Amino acid sequence: MPDHFQVEHQDGGCRARTGRLTTPHGEIQTPIFMPVGTNASVKAMRPEDLTDAGAQIILANTYHLYLRPGHRLVEELGGLHRFMSWDRPILTDSGGFQVYSLTELRKITEEGVKFRSHIDGSMHLLTPELSIKVQEALGADIIMCFDECPPADAGREYVERSLAMTTRWAQRSKDAHTRRDQLLFGIVQGGRFSDLRQRSLQELQGIGFDGYALGGLSVGEEKPVMHEVMDACSDLLPADYPRYIMGIGTPEDLVEAVWRGYDMFDCVMPTRNARNGMLFTSQGRVNIKRKQYEQDQGPLDPACSCYVCRNYSRAYLRHLFRSGEILASMLNTHHNIAWYLSLMGRIREAIRQDQFEAFRKEFYHQQHTTAE
Numbered sequence: 001m002p003d004h005f006q007v008e009h010q011d012g013g014c015r016a017r018t019g020r021l022t023t024p025h026g027e028i029q030t031p032i033f034m035p036v037g038t039n040a041s042v043k044a045m046r047p048e049d050l051t052d053a054g055a056q057i058i059l060a061n062t063y064h065l066y067l068r069p070g071h072r073l074v075e076e077l078g079g080l081h082r083f084m085s086w087d088r089p090i091l092t093d094s095g096g097f098q099v100y101s102l103t104e105l106r107k108i109t110e111e112g113v114k115f116r117s118h119i120d121g122s123m124h125l126l127t128p129e130l131s132i133k134v135q136e137a138l139g140a141d142i143i144m145c146f147d148e149c150p151p152a153d154a155g156r157e158y159v160e161r162s163l164a165m166t167t168r169w170a171q172r173s174k175d176a177h178t179r180r181d182q183l184l185f186g187i188v189q190g191g192r193f194s195d196l197r198q199r200s201l202q203e204l205q206g207i208g209f210d211g212y213a214l215g216g217l218s219v220g221e222e223k224p225v226m227h228e229v230m231d232a233c234s235d236l237l238p239a240d241y242p243r244y245i246m247g248i249g250t251p252e253d254l255v256e257a258v259w260r261g262y263d264m265f266d267c268v269m270p271t272r273n274a275r276n277g278m279l280f281t282s283q284g285r286v287n288i289k290r291k292q293y294e295q296d297q298g299p300l301d302p303a304c305s306c307y308v309c310r311n312y313s314r315a316y317l318r319h320l321f322r323s324g325e326i327l328a329s330m331l332n333t334h335h336n337i338a339w340y341l342s343l344m345g346r347i348r349e350a351i352r353q354d355q356f357e358a359f360r361k362e363f364y365h366q367q368h369t370t371a372e
């Protein structure tokens with residue numbers, strides 16, 4: 001049992017479990033959802049709003065902060081926590097996925113990934129060594145190995161070669177990791193091929209990491225493929241280490257992943273959807289711009305106790321959105337993040353009561369009774 005993570009309660013009826021993850025900036029109760037703060041900001045939310053909403057840890061991106069404002073500047077100004085006035089844990093993604101998803105001109109070689117900045121067109125080479133150096137300079141509590149996320153439709157041969165390089169990059173990431181106070185997680189690749197996933201995981205375990213993430217998911221694959229990979233890896237991942245699925249997901253994805261024994265998640269969905277007026281509630285999704293809410297004086301979600309649901313009507317939220325008010329993004333984001341985090345709190349409680357199986361059934365029913 002590693003000293004930074006303890007499984008606290010294993011649900012008696014399924015693979016779901018609660019745990020406690022200890023980091024330099026505090027303890028985290030898992031299963032946990034991490035709001036995404038790509039450029040050192042969870043868009044439209046102040047840190048105190050995040051803590052009010054129950055956020056225990058947020059995610060930031062190496063790729064973006066390396067390009068702007070630069071990791072050396074952040075380091076000189078005291079590190080990411082002080083820079084953004086966030087005193088709780090931060091996890092940084094290692095940048096490979098962002099290069100793959102954000103840049104056109106890029107070339108992958110054994111050394112690393114050469115790419116053209118999506119900001120100013122300058123050329124850069126991101127290597128495992130530089131990725132770790134940037135994450136150490138930022139001062140994140142949990143840092144990620146530099147990996148390659150193969151395209152969702154990549155064939156077996158490509159995926160096999162890619163995972164072998166991801167393993168070599170994982171070794172280089174670990175060799176470059178000097179700040180032992182930070183936790184370093186490995187990222188399992190292998191596409192939709194369970195045997196390649198097993199190989200990737202065994203190779204990473206041979207190197208040894210503080211936690212293991214599933215990469216290469218939520219990249220456009222069919223849901224059944226994602227669930228198959230989750231199932232295959234759930235039995236292989238070391239049970240006493242944190243298990244993180246990157247880029248997951250919708251509320252349903254979170255419930256399904258917890259049910260399969262996973263502990264950590266991040267996704268831009270609650271923040272991005274909020275800015276588009278797509279709001280999550282206990283009765284399913286609400287598209288706030290719809291005319292049906294024009295005179296609706298009720299709260300966005302009667303079952304939600306967040307600041308927004310206690311102080312504003314759907315009619316007002318619809319008005320703000322249609323008027324293009326900045327407050328629309330602020331209030332919609334606050335609610336969506338508070339709702340996601342309250343869902344994780346209800347999930348943790350159901351597990352502690354050995355009721356997660358029943359919770360999962362009821363959740364699915366609720367979300368699909370009054371779908372938009």
Ligand SMILES: O=c1nc[nH]c2cc3[nH]c(NCCN4CCCCC4)nc3cc12
Pocket residue numbers: 093094096097147148149187214215216217218219246247248267268269
């Ligand atoms: O394989 C990965 N390695 C490092 N980081 C990653 C991050 C990821 N994020 C996602 N998916 C994000 C999907 N998200 C869903 C909502 C709309 C925007 C895209 N897959 C990932 C795989 C990886």
